[in-house]
Amino acid sequence: xxxxxxxxxxxxxxxxxxxxxxxxxxxxxxxxxxxxxxxxxxxxxxxxxxxxxxxxxxxxxxxxxxxxxxxxxxxxxxxxxxxxxxxxxxxxxxxxxxxxxxxxxxxxxxxxxxxxx
Amino acid sequence: xxxxxxxxxxxxxxxxxxxxxxxxxxxxxxxxxxxxxxxxxxxxxxxxxxxxxxxxxxxxxxxxxxxxxxxxxxxxxxxxxxxxxxxxxxxxxxxxxxxxxxxxxxxxxxxxxxxxxxxxxxxxxxxxxxxxxxxxxxxxxxxxxxxxxxxxxxxxxxxxxxxxxxxxxxxxxxxxxxxxxxxxxxxxxxxxxxxxxxxxxxxxxxxxxxxxxxxxxxxxxx
Ligand code: SF4
Ligand code: SF4
Numbered sequence: 566x567x568x569x570x571x572x573x574x575x576x577x578x579x580x581x582x583x584x585x586x587x588x589x590x591x592x593x594x595x596x597x598x599x600x601x602x603x604x605x606x607x608x609x610x611x612x613x614x615x616x617x618x619x620x621x622x623x624x625x626x627x628x629x630x631x632x633x634x635x636x637x638x639x640x641x642x643x644x645x646x647x648x649x650x651x652x653x654x655x656x657x658x659x660x661x662x663x664x665x666x667x668x669x670x671x672x673x674x675x676x677x678x679x680x681x682x
Numbered sequence: 683x684x685x686x687x688x689x690x691x692x693x694x695x696x697x698x699x700x701x702x703x704x705x706x707x708x709x710x711x712x713x714x715x716x717x718x719x720x721x722x723x724x725x726x727x728x729x730x731x732x733x734x735x736x737x738x739x740x741x742x743x744x745x746x747x748x749x750x751x752x753x754x755x756x757x758x759x760x761x762x763x764x765x766x767x768x769x770x771x772x773x774x775x776x777x778x779x780x781x782x783x784x785x786x787x788x789x790x791x792x793x794x795x796x797x798x799x800x801x802x803x804x805x806x807x808x809x810x811x812x813x814x815x816x817x818x819x820x821x822x823x824x825x826x827x828x829x830x831x832x833x834x835x836x837x838x839x840x841x842x843x844x845x846x847x848x849x850x851x852x853x854x855x856x857x858x859x860x861x862x863x864x865x866x867x868x869x870x871x872x873x874x875x876x877x878x879x880x881x882x883x884x885x886x887x888x889x890x891x892x893x894x895x896x897x898x899x900x901x902x903x904x
Contacts, residue, residue: 575725576726579730579733580729582733583732621690621692621730624734624737659737661733661737
């Protein structure tokens with residue numbers, strides 16, 4: 566949790582993917598309603614930059630999305646979260662996680678074979 | 683400041699193909715100001731490279747550093763203790779900084795992560811424009827503070843060419859005629875007499891035409 570989406574920068578968003586996220590949802594206050602004037606507008610530009618980066622490196626741009634909500638819109642938050650989770654589920658694990666799980670499986674296999682011999 | 687643009691990530695990844703243990707080096711000078719090679723850009727580029735490489739099943743280890751300036755020996759030397767532990771350095775400083783690293787670390791390949799642009803100014807956030815070509819013999823006092831070498835597409839010295847139409851340069855309709863700007867400004871300043879003071883010819887030996895240049899300040903050499 567961050568006090569303002571304006572604190573989020575591109576490196577932080579990319580770090581989430583490096584740390585194994587299949588998708589990243591950024592939720593900021595409604596545009597025009599930022600306590601720090603333009604934090605959510607900056608965040609939007611940064612999310613857009615990361616969207617492009619993910620597209621260029623073929624991780625899949627649709628794994629990141631920004632939503633704007635007020636603190637009183639719990640229901641809408643839930644529906645956005647459900648829709649985004651569905652979207653990421655449809656995309657499947659990120660290519661990073663696919664590689665990691667393949668490597669983990671082959672490591673287990675090697676270990677099992679090692680034990681067997 | 684010296685400006686630049688990031689190289690396309692595909693090009694960077696292609697350069698990095700032979701390596702799996704590198705340094706990404708930024709600079710706190712000009713390239714930080716034009717948001718192409720500072721500490722933040724180092725983090726983003728390193729993260730992008732790691733993600734792309736791991737997704738391709740070809741992991742890479744990256745040390746992220748940012749020097750105060752890559753064009754000054756004292757800062758460059760700070761990398762010496764560890765530079766030999768890495769296969770290559772991807773620098774996102776300007777071409778001068780990258781070359782200085784290459785010169786100092788002779789056994790380490792240096793790779794450019796940005797395309798260096800020009801000496802320019804920030805006209806507004808996200809937009810930079812060229813202002814000086816470092817000709818080595820400044821005439822701005824005679825030209826209303828507008829550089830004929832840079833702002834005139836042909837670097838003319840004695841007024842506009844026939845391609846100047848309603849203040850626009852024939853090279854591109856987005857480019858203002860540098861000479862129209864100079865004349866308008868001299869008129870506004872009441873300094874039209876300066877127009878006649880421009881030298882009969884411009885010596886270009888102090889510019890790039892004289893080969894790579896060097897400045898020696900005897901008073902500063904200890
Ligand atoms: S290395 Fe280049 S970008 Fe960095 S401070 Fe020096 S001139 Fe500017
Ligand atoms: S006249 Fe020469 S030194 Fe002066 S601004 Fe133009 S290019 Fe730069």
